[in-house]
Amino acid sequence: MKLLIVEDDRSLSRSINDYLKLEGHICEIALKLSEAIEKASVSKYDCIILDIGLPDGNGLDLIREMKANKLTGGILILSAKSSLDDKLTGLNMGADDYLTKPFHFAELSARINSIYRRNNFLGLNEITFNEIRINTEDNQVYVNEKLLVLTKKEYDLLLFFMANRNRIITKESIVEHLWGDNVILTDSFDFVYTHVKNLRKKIVSAEGRNYIKCIYGFGYKFIDT
């Protein structure tokens, strides 16, 4: 995937760049709005990660510019302002998703993948990974072509892992992904553990391989063995 990171904080844009490169994406960084508009009009990006508060203008202007010039590509708004107004304005203008700072990389990655899937219809409502096949349209999971019955949270968890293969996913990011960040659940790490355990058990019992590894101190990793 080709991505454009529009973020004025050098350190943060660098980190996003580094992480997404690990995922195998091609990234470019724009530190200013003018730079971003220039880049977006020259080449096509699969997804633009867009900060709203930029030194030379509002990030929403880029969306306006893109829509005016009929430029395609997913847009993920990244903002420190979690106010509902900004979120609604952004989504109404045509952004695909909205993520509040600070975010987990695993979450960012999952959102980018989901935007990409939505914007590219052909054959991409299916994720296939070795013996596991996920149909994202009717939310069904098949292991060795056999239907795997998962609860909603287990399904979400599997998709989350799929979007972050071979990366360490922290327990915090799983909690936020599954239950949202409005809620302050502290002992929910136990529940993460149980959900992961159940998901692993279900895949293994359907004669799938055990891909989920527990990483001491951090969380989990979905490893392509």
Added chain:
Amino acid sequence: MNLLTKSTFYYLLLSLVVMIAGGALLYLTIKKVIYKQVDKSLITEKTIIEDQIKQTDTIPDFEATFGHQIEVKLVNYRLHSYQSIKDTDIYDPESDSFIPFRYIFYSGNTVEKKGFIINIFQTISEKNELLKDIGIYMFFLFFSLLLISILINYLVARRLWSPFYESVKIAGKYDIQSDSPLNLPETDINEFNQLNEVFNNMTRKMRNDYLNLKEFGENASHEIQTPLAVIRSKTELLMQQRNLNKESINLVKSINEATARLFKLNQGLLLISKIENQVFHEKRTVSLKGIAEKGLENYKEIMGLKNISVEMDIKNEALVEMNEVLADVLISNLLSNAVRFNFDGGFIKCHIDDTFLILTNSGVPMKTNPEDLFKRFHKNSENPQSVGLGLSIVRKITESYGMIISYSCHETIHELRLKYR
């Protein structure tokens, strides 16, 4: 008592005092004048009679005219020369009543050293009638004067104070969050202009402070969130490195945990300050029942894992006018507490009727004072990782919508009672 009534009341009181005193004075003066005249005529008559007696030594022949009675007596000895004028009542058999008279008593001596006494009576009942009539007219005159002046005073005062009431009305309706500053209209009265000016300036300052605070809140959120995002992103990148030893892992783990905590703290405090600043002012009709059901659905699996049974006792949709986000935060915070502090095999009961939403759950008995639960940064010893903002956010939300939340605990049964209407 409002100003208009009060000023009218004082005016009435003062006018009454002045009018009663003035009326009495006038009455007494008129009475004195009338009496003086009566007395003068009595003395004149007496002098005529006296002169006649002195000259002729005989009692002149009088005809007692109506209302006049003259008695003259001659004695053969000398008398003290004495004169007095007095009031008296004389019985009148015709009308069977006493009639008021003024009479002069005079005793003197003739040239022949004979004494004589003159008594002249003059009725003053007509004069009294006159006096009474004057009194009545005066009363009516004063009374109508009083009424008219009170009315005029009232109308004038109402007109004078109308810009004041107008200003009060405008100021009372003013919302500090509105787009324009308070602008009280100019009047033709200097004092009210001064007052309006003071009000205008005061609210302008308050509004500026409010806007600054709001701006500060937004800036603080932005300024803190970005470095936090940097810390988190760097930590997560560090985690992805393969060659970390156990010591480094522990360090990264601690940083990650502290960052998560700081994030939650910042998020919670910002939420509270936003509620205080009424940033969430868009309202719509939301169903607490719907939100509660959605929230329970979100925890379904957690509750399943903890073997917590759920009982719903819904008698009302619980429709309230409030901000959707806040309603969601309110209910999910309550539910997450009910799940968190529950024990294995416990229960949660959600009861909604037309005034209350009552959440009952089993859990470890509380040792602290129930009221302290709603304070900021209240820490539960059972849960040291808790940030301690959940219930204070709940309280802030309920306060801003005039709802009442209370907590009670009976051994292992905990009850949160939300009076939403």
